[in-house]
Amino acid sequence: MAVRTHGMMAVDWEERVNFDRLRSERLARATAQLEASECGGLLCFDMYNIRYITSTNIGEWARDKLSRFTLLPRGAAPIMWDFGSAARHHELYCPWLGDGRSRAGISLLRGAMTPDTGVAEDVARKIKRELEALGLHKAPLAVDVIELPIHAALLKEGVTVVDGQQLMQAARRIKTRDEMVLMNTAAMMVDATYEELYRAMRPGVAENELVALAAKTLYGMGSEDVEGVNAIGGERCSPHPHIFSDRVLRPGDPAYYDIIQSYMGYRTCYYRTFAVGSGSPALAEAYKRCREYLDMAIAIMKPGITTADIASLWPRAQEFGFPNEESCFGLQYGHGVGLSVWEQPVISRLVSLDHPVTIEAGMVIALETFWPASDGWSAARIEEEVLVTETGHEILTRFPAETLLVAGAPYWTGTGPLPATRELEPGGNGGGLGR
Numbered sequence: 001m002a003v004r005t006h007g008m009m010a011v012d013w014e015e016r017v018n019f020d021r022l023r024s025e026r027l028a029r030a031t032a033q034l035e036a037s038e039c040g041g042l043l044c045f046d047m048y049n050i051r052y053i054t055s056t057n058i059g060e061w062a063r064d065k066l067s068r069f070t071l072l073p074r075g076a077a078p079i080m081w082d083f084g085s086a087a088r089h090h091e092l093y094c095p096w097l098g099d100g101r102s103r104a105g106i107s108l109l110r111g112a113m114t115p116d117t118g119v120a121e122d123v124a125r126k127i128k129r130e131l132e133a134l135g136l137h138k139a140p141l142a143v144d145v146i147e148l149p150i151h152a153a154l155l156k157e158g159v160t161v162v163d164g165q166q167l168m169q170a171a172r173r174i175k176t177r178d179e180m181v182l183m184n185t186a187a188m189m190v191d192a193t194y195e196e197l198y199r200a201m202r203p204g205v206a207e208n209e210l211v212a213l214a215a216k217t218l219y220g221m222g223s224e225d226v227e228g229v230n231a232i233g234g235e236r237c238s239p240h241p242h243i244f245s246d247r248v249l250r251p252g253d254p255a256y257y258d259i260i261q262s263y264m265g266y267r268t269c270y271y272r273t274f275a276v277g278s279g280s281p282a283l284a285e286a287y288k289r290c291r292e293y294l295d296m297a298i299a300i301m302k303p304g305i306t307t308a309d310i311a312s313l314w315p316r317a318q319e320f321g322f323p324n325e326e327s328c329f330g331l332q333y334g335h336g337v338g339l340s341v342w343e344q345p346v347i348s349r350l351v352s353l354d355h356p357v358t359i360e361a362g363m364v365i366a367l368e369t370f371w372p373a374s375d376g377w378s379a380a381r382i383e384e385e386v387l388v389t390e391t392g393h394e395i396l397t398r399f400p401a402e403t404l405l406v407a408g409a410p411y412w413t414g415t416g417p418l419p420a421t422r423e424l425e426p427g428g429n430g431g432g433l434g435r
Helices: 021-036 045-055 086-093 119-133 148-156 164-173 177-200 207-221 279-297 307-311
Strands: 041-044 069-073 079-082 102-105 141-143 162-164 223-231 252-262 271-276 333-336 341-346 364-372 377-387 392-395 405-407
Touching: 021 041, 021 045, 021 069, 021 164, 021 177, 041 045, 041 164, 045 069, 045 164, 069 119, 069 333, 069 341, 079 086, 086 102, 086 177, 119 148, 141 148, 148 162, 148 307, 164 207, 177 207, 177 271, 177 377, 177 405, 207 252, 271 279, 271 392, 279 364, 279 377, 307 333, 307 341, 341 392
Parallel strands: 041 141, 079 102, 141 162, 271 405
Antiparallel strands: 041 069, 069 079, 223 252, 252 271, 271 377, 333 341, 333 364, 364 377, 377 392
């Protein structure tokens, strides 16, 4: 059965997202991974892992600060050390944490706390004390990401530190039913945003203006965070710069976008390509080829295939102008999506052919392809988010992308409409319109 979307609110008259179930199932998956390991506990500084385990959040401003941390001990409930007054707030409003498990605590703020403050040693002592109380201090401690002084302080306390990223990636790889609904809702929000962009694109509008429009649309719909809008136009399309600018769109430009945003924590990664006013035959052909590579990957998506099966369908780096797979990494690409924009599995000729990963039901995988046009400056980029089902797959991203769309008001001449496909002068920066 297809994953539904609902309104943006919870209601009493139908079950939409069941947040109690979401919280309990996420914690259960993390706990199961810990129990299956040799580790006595799992210490997380990564905001996404903290949210997965504790269902707490203090805003995207903290995403890269490494300021808060949680310990999930084997056989016990998680303990959350939080940023200042957030600990008191979560004590009041997050009853699932339990009494005494929301505590004030601070990390190094990426080195802003100097070594003489003793903060690193204090964090290590906090963790050691909890492990000792449960008789877990001699077992390895799995840690997702960590600042070096805290790592050193844990070692000084006699704690053995091992990689915890794989535990959390394994827990988050398969989505629960509520996660699927949230991810489908997040994709719906980007569907709507592309409708606004399609109506707004025209010569004279700058990339940054379109980024602002996308952000306004998404925040208006309830987005927690518009993490990034890659808005790329004209001669900036090839090679792909992965960042927007203030470049103004011109007639005949290609323009592609990637919209990365979060709804209830769950992210999107969702490219679309357009032509502004008209498209050249070179761009139309590039789009067709880009779509073909994407469709081949989608067609085989089901449980039991591997990431190597998908990557082998995509062109080698040398076929589209790059010397090796590392230099074009991310252009023919697949990746899991969830609380963060890149999760397992990763699909790329760089790693997947030699290290295949089996595709499983419940994964949500973004597949993104790229193809440079023969004119040397335009290019196509398309992406679909695919939910792997028990029998095949479901595409969550629905804004039309089967063929190249031309945005902007049609031009009329004395003899009728201007053709939507027009030849551009070859080479350079795209030149002007040909005769």
